[in-house]
Every structure is written in C-alpha cells, then in structure tokens.
Amino acid sequence: MRLFEYESRRILGRERIPITQSGHATTTEEARKIAADVGGPVVIKSQVLTGGRMKAGGVRFADSPEECESHAREILGLEINGHVPRGVLVAARAPIAHEYYAGVIYDGVRKLPTFVFSDMGGIDIEEIAEARPEHIGRGHFSTVLPQMDFRAKDAIAQTGVTGRDLTRLTPVLSALARLFVKYDMTLAEINPLAKLEDGSFVAVDAHMDMENEARPRQKALLAELGVGEDETREAREATPFEIEGERIDSVDHRGVAGNVAEFDGNLGLVIGAGGGSLTLFDAVRRQGGQPANYCEIGGNPSVSKAANLTKLVLQKPGVEKIAVMMSIVSNTRVDIVARGVIKACIELGHDPAEKIAVFRIPGAWEEEGFKILARYGVEYCDRSVSMHEAARIAVEKVSSGSNGAKPLPGERAGDELPPAERLSGTGEVVEG
Amino acid sequence: MPGTFIDVEVAEDVRDDVELAQVLADACPVDIYANRNGHVEVVEENLDECVLCELCIRGAPPGKLRVLKLYDGTALERA
Numbered sequence: 001m002r003l004f005e006y007e008s009r010r011i012l013g014r015e016r017i018p019i020t021q022s023g024h025a026t027t028t029e030e031a032r033k034i035a036a037d038v039g040g041p042v043v044i045k046s047q048v049l050t051g052g053r054m055k056a057g058g059v060r061f062a063d064s065p066e067e068c069e070s071h072a073r074e075i076l077g078l079e080i081n082g083h084v085p086r087g088v089l090v091a092a093r094a095p096i097a098h099e100y101y102a103g104v105i106y107d108g109v110r111k112l113p114t115f116v117f118s119d120m121g122g123i124d125i126e127e128i129a130e131a132r133p134e135h136i137g138r139g140h141f142s143t144v145l146p147q148m149d150f151r152a153k154d155a156i157a158q159t160g161v162t163g164r165d166l167t168r169l170t171p172v173l174s175a176l177a178r179l180f181v182k183y184d185m186t187l188a189e190i191n192p193l194a195k196l197e198d199g200s201f202v203a204v205d206a207h208m209d210m211e212n213e214a215r216p217r218q219k220a221l222l223a224e225l226g227v228g229e230d231e232t233r234e235a236r237e238a239t240p241f242e243i244e245g246e247r248i249d250s251v252d253h254r255g256v257a258g259n260v261a262e263f264d265g266n267l268g269l270v271i272g273a274g275g276g277s278l279t280l281f282d283a284v285r286r287q288g289g290q291p292a293n294y295c296e297i298g299g300n301p302s303v304s305k306a307a308n309l310t311k312l313v314l315q316k317p318g319v320e321k322i323a324v325m326m327s328i329v330s331n332t333r334v335d336i337v338a339r340g341v342i343k344a345c346i347e348l349g350h351d352p353a354e355k356i357a358v359f360r361i362p363g364a365w366e367e368e369g370f371k372i373l374a375r376y377g378v379e380y381c382d383r384s385v386s387m388h389e390a391a392r393i394a395v396e397k398v399s400s401g402s403n404g405a406k407p408l409p410g411e412r413a414g415d416e417l418p419p420a421e422r423l424s425g426t427g428e429v430v431e432g
Numbered sequence: 433m434p435g436t437f438i439d440v441e442v443a444e445d446v447r448d449d450v451e452l453a454q455v456l457a458d459a460c461p462v463d464i465y466a467n468r469n470g471h472v473e474v475v476e477e478n479l480d481e482c483v484l485c486e487l488c489i490r491g492a493p494p495g496k497l498r499v500l501k502l503y504d505g506t507a508l509e510r511a
Contacts, residue, residue: 304480
C-alpha cells in the first residue's frame with residue numbers, strides 16, 4: 001500500500017527524522033497559507049501515487065505565497081498518468097549543499113530488510129546502482145534483534161562518507177530502519193536526504209510503501225494519517241474484473257479463489273498453489289502465451305467459489321480458452337476444482353472439453369478429479385507432465401484455436417463420448 | 433433436480449424421520465440436508481459441494497441413503 005509523500009513525511013516526523021517545514025493543502029487558499037507560514041521560497045508538489053511528477057509539471061517552485069497559490073491552482077487541476085492529485089505539498093526550499101539517498105527495502109532472497117545508502121541522491125537509485133555501483137552501500141539487519149546503529153554506519157561508510165557527516169547520517173538511516181520494521185513497510189526511502197549549507201541533514205522527499213496485510217495492525221497509524229479503510233492505494237485503481245474477483249473470494253470463506261489481475265491476452269488462467277500461480281504465469285509467458293489474467297486459487301475452495309472465479313475469467317472479453325493448472329496440491333482437492341471449472345463452462349453454455357485447454361492439477365483426490373474430467377472429455381495431465389509442459393500445451397491450443405494438442409499421459413476415458421453425452425450430466429448409477 | 437456431479441437418494445420411508453432429519457442436517461459439512469419440521473429436505477443447490485465424506489451415509493440406516501456420483505455412475509451407500 002503506497003503512501004503519499006505528505007503522509008510519509010508525517011511518519012518521518014513522528015520518528016524524529018528532520019524534515020523540511022511543509023504542509024498538505026487541498027485548496028489554493030490552504031497552499032497560500034502554508035507558504036506564508038514557511039515565509040520563504042517553497043516547492044509545490046502534486047500528491048499523486050505515481051512517478052514522473054516533475055516531467056508532467058507537477059512540481060513547481062515559488063518565491064511568494066501569491067506565486068504558490070497560482071502554481072497550486074494549476075497543479076490541483078493537473079492529472080498525472082491518469083491520477084488526480086490528492087492535494088499539493090507545500091514545503092520550504094532548503095539551501096542544499098549535497099544530496100544523499102537513504103532507503104530500506106526488503107531483500108526477498110535473504111528474507112531480511114536491508115539498508116541502501118548512496119552519496120549520490122536526488123536521482124533514481126536504480127540508475128546509480130547500474131552506472132555507479134561503488135556509490136551504493138548496503139547491509140542487512142534483523143527484524144527481531146534491536147536495531148544497532150553500527151549496521152547503518154557500515155552501510156553509509158561503504159560509500160566513502162566519513163567524519164562528522166557519517167556521524168550525523170547514521171541516526172537518520174538507523175531511525176529509517178526502525179520505522180521500516182515498526183510500521184510494516186516494504187519500502188521506506190528518503191531521496192534526497194539533503195545536507196544543508198549549515199551542515200545539518202534534512203529529508204526533502206520521502207516515499208513509503210506499507211505491507212497491505214499489515215493494515216489491521218497499523219490501524220492507529222492509518223487513522224492518524226487519514227487513510228480510509230476502503231482506499232486500496234495500489235499503483236493503479238482496480239478494474240471491475242479485479243473488484244469482482246475480490247468479491248468472489250470474500251463472500252465464501254472456503255479456500256482462496258481471487259486475487260485476480262487483468263491483462264489483455266486470450267488465455268484465461270485458473271492457477272494457484274503455494275506460489276505455483278507465479279511460476280505458471282511465467283511459464284505461459286515463456287511459451288509465448290498471452291495471459292488474460294493472473295489469479296490465485298487454492299486452500300480448498302468450494303465448488304461454487306471455483307466455478308464463480310472460472311466464470312469471471314471465461315466471461316472476460318477476448319478469452320478464448322482457459323488453462324487450469326497448479327503445482328502438486330495437498331490442501332486443495334482436485335475433484336472439487338474440476339467440478340468448479342466444468343460447472344462454470346456448462347452454466348455459460350460452453351463445452352468444457354473445448355473451453356478448457358488443459359487441466360493440470362495433481363494431488364489430493366486426483367483419481368476422483370480425473371474421472372470427472374474424463375467424463376467431460378477435458379484433457380488433463382498428471383504429475384508426470386511438468387507445469388512448463390502443461391503451459392506449452394495450453395498455449396499451443398489457444399494459438400491454434402483448436403483442441404488438437406499432442407496427447408498427454410493419463411487416462412482420458414471420456415474422449416470417446418460424443419459432446420452431448422459428455423455434457424448430459426446423467427449416467428447409469430450402479431452400486432459403489 | 434440433481435446436481436451436475438452429485439445426487440442423493442433418501443428412501444421415502446425415512447424422509448419423515450425427525451431424528452434422522454436432524455442427524456443429517458448436523459452431519460453434512462456442506463449443508464446438503466436441512467431439517468424442515470422433522471422432514472429430511474435435500475438442498476439441491478448444495479449437491480455439487482458434496483465432499484464425499486460419507487457422514488450422511490453413516491448417520492442413516494443401512495440402505496436408506498445413497499450418494500450418487502453422476503460423473504462415473506457409481507454410488508456410495510451403507511450395505
């Protein structure tokens with residue numbers, strides 16, 4: 001969950017990290033008043049959750065409250081990358097002697113937060129990392145043990161900063177690390193962290209992202225910042241497709257069938273299982289496929305939940321077929337998912353054998369699941385077929401617009417049944 | 433009307449068994465059975481949610497309740 005700059009500044013202030021005098025305004029009058037309070041040159045910044053503010057004209061400078069008011073008027077009416085500004089930040093322009101970068105991010109490989117420091121601030125840290133890696137200092141720290149200043153100091157010293165500057169920068173980076181942990185951030189950065197002409201350090205701009213799952217735990221902070229419970233704060237607004245996916249997941253507590261993201265491809269995906277959804281999405285892309293969506297299904301959803309998610313994917317404009325794939329599942333029943341996806345096809349008037357390009361979910365109750373799939377003529381794979389191979393089959397089918405991919409290992413007893421009979425849903429009942 | 437994948441058959445002579453109606457309503461984890469004033473009611477919209485746990489079969493007298501797997505033509509029942 002992204003935070004606006006003015007909110008990030010409040011958090012810095014809360015943790016006693018020096019910031020330039022500033023205020024958030026939603027009207028031109030408020031902007032003028034803040035500029036008057038600052039009493040000197042100010043910078044006016046659009047409050048949008050997107051980059052490229054400077055290029056788009058969302059950052060202006062003013063020498064008087066009147067000029068600030070005029071700029072604020074223009075910025076408040078300026079949409080940037082489709083984002084309407086939440087307001088403007090009016091901040092004092094500091095007499096900067098040098099700009100640094102101070103940040104904390106989470107290292108997913110080491111599973112630890114890490115300091116990132118550079119003596120070249122004010123520009124994208126990624127650019128510095130690529131072009132001048134010797135100007136970046138790093139260092140991991142524990143989320144459990146108390147934050148020790150020497151770790152921050154070490155990261156700063158790697159860039160060649162010494163003496164008084166090193167001593168003054170250390171508590172700033174250390175405090176940033178503490179707030180990163182305290183407020184469940186996934187990113188906390190100050191860029192630039194300015195050294196003023198008098199030798200002091202002050203945060204001129206800040207950017208923070210909070211872990212979405214931490215919202216309940218950070219309720220007090222979010223209330224203080226005025227962040228509404230219904231604000232998603234994602235990089236872009238959720239589409240109706242994504243909102244519907246979330247609704248499907250929330251109305252039934254059983255399992256997971258949601259977290260959808262929309263793309264513009266022709267292959268619908270009903271995928272999941274412990275990170276398998278990401279692997280499978282990548283596998284489809286690698287095979288040249290064009291996913292229509294990303295989603296997550298697992299944790300043993302009900303038949304209706306699986307069916308509703310599948311219907312959502314099938315009804316997305318441009319979707320020709322769906323691929324139902326997971327890694328090997330132990331906590332999701334294959335037969336239940338099979339029922340769900342087939343039911344969705346039938347209820348929408350599709351032949352499951354035609355609409356489901358491939359079904360590759362090995363695991364719990366797979367024998368029962370394979371019986372269902374066979375009954376409806378759906379091509380399925382067992383665990384002897386890799387996720388990448390299953391993705392290839394799905395991509396081939398959707399590319400050719402046919403159901404004629406190479407045969408797969410495993411039983412397909414339903415293949416010999418004509419579609420009408422496969423879809424009838426009736427059969428002779430014998431003693432089990 | 434049966435589900436797409438599952439149907440259940442409850443013998444006529446136990447459909448008004450008050451005790452059985454409650455046992456089935458309590459036992460089924462996906463609410464396929466309801467106790468309607470002492471009458472065993474099958475909730476059709478839940479039939480396909482059946483997880484084949486057989487709790488209903490164990491709760492009913494032998495031969496009085498069958499779970500039909502429509503996709504392979506077999507049935508679960510207590511002999």
